[in-house]
Amino acid sequence: MPNERTIPRGRFITLEGGEGVGKSTNLALVVDHLRAHGHEVVATREPGGTPRAEAIRRLLLDPAGEEPLDPDAELLLVFAARAQHLARVIRPALERGAWVVCDRFTDATYAYQGGGRGIEADRIARLETFVQQGLEPDLTLLLDMPMAEAQRRLDGRLQGQGGERDRFERERDTFFEAVRQGYLARAEAAPDRMVVIAAGAGLAEVQAELLARLNERLEAWS
Numbered sequence: 001m002p003n004e005r006t007i008p009r010g011r012f013i014t015l016e017g018g019e020g021v022g023k024s025t026n027l028a029l030v031v032d033h034l035r036a037h038g039h040e041v042v043a044t045r046e047p048g049g050t051p052r053a054e055a056i057r058r059l060l061l062d063p064a065g066e067e068p069l070d071p072d073a074e075l076l077l078v079f080a081a082r083a084q085h086l087a088r089v090i091r092p093a094l095e096r097g098a099w100v101v102c103d104r105f106t107d108a109t110y111a112y113q114g115g116g117r118g119i120e121a122d123r124i125a126r127l128e129t130f131v132q133q134g135l136e137p138d139l140t141l142l143l144d145m146p147m148a149e150a151q152r153r154l155d156g157r158l159q160g161q162g163g164e165r166d167r168f169e170r171e172r173d174t175f176f177e178a179v180r181q182g183y184l185a186r187a188e189a190a191p192d193r194m195v196v197i198a199a200g201a202g203l204a205e206v207q208a209e210l211l212a213r214l215n216e217r218l219e220a221w222s
């Protein structure tokens with residue numbers, strides 16, 4: 001979908017991928033790199049990014065309770081958080097010329113609620129149109145790697161931090177594989193916007209590849 005906004009604005013970059021592929025680790029690298037190029041950068045995440053959207057995030061990620069969350073309710077909560085985040089953080093930042101780097105955005109909805117939960121893409125697309133009104137990322141860096149290895153990384157991080165798996169992280173392997181395939185299908189359908197980074201390599205190699213692809217884009221935009 002083309003970006004309908006005509007006013008001058010900053011760039012909107014998202015990082016995507018399954019659980020534990022290295023999004024947070026590499027978001028910091030992207031933010032530092034853009035700041036070193038002189039840009040004002042807002043680093044944020046979804047679901048979340050504002051106090052009320054973070055409250056919705058807690059509801060979505062909380063594994064407690066016996067009442068399962070209906071997939072449609074999950075989808076609507078994701079978009080409710082996104083509407084708040086867009087209104088309070090993303091649009092104002094882009095409008096003043098700042099760059100926004102976001103850990104997950106709507107590709108995650110197609111991958112998790114679409115691929116993982118089985119909600120039809122056209123139902124997601126209707127909400128996307130309603131909430132985003134044509135705004136979409138300028139660039140999406142999709143970190144892709146085999147699910148089993150990402151799960152091992154996630155376990156390593158959780159052991160290190162003493163944390164517990166959230167409601168999504170407790171899903172079955174078939175769910176994570178469907179999420180991965182959902183992301184890859186998105187990337188295939190939007191090759192100009194989405195760049196797939198092989199994230200299974202060591203950190204230095206992944207980051208060199210990521211910066212090379214980011215620099216190509218910065219060059220094209222300059």
Ligand SMILES: Nc1ncnc2c1ncn2[C@@H]1O[C@H](COP(=O)(O)OP(=O)(O)OP(=O)(O)O)[C@@H](O)[C@H]1O
Pocket residue numbers: 017018019020021022023024025026153154156157199200201202203204206
């Ligand atoms: N290329 C890499 N090689 C080895 N370990 C890595 C690599 N990238 C990240 N890690 C480690 O893997 C773990 C998960 O990384 P990180 O938290 O950045 O992933 P994430 O995608 O943000 O996770 P989540 O889906 O939970 O948000 C961390 O312990 C991190 O240090």
Ligand SMILES: Cc1cn([C@H]2C[C@H](O)[C@@H](COP(=O)(O)O)O2)c(=O)[nH]c1=O
Pocket residue numbers: 019020046047078103104105106107108109110112113168169
């Ligand atoms: C934006 C978005 C996120 N999710 C899920 C994916 C993750 O399991 C959690 C967020 O936690 P993380 O620290 O980023 O791993 O939320 C989703 O299902 N749909 C979405 O649109």
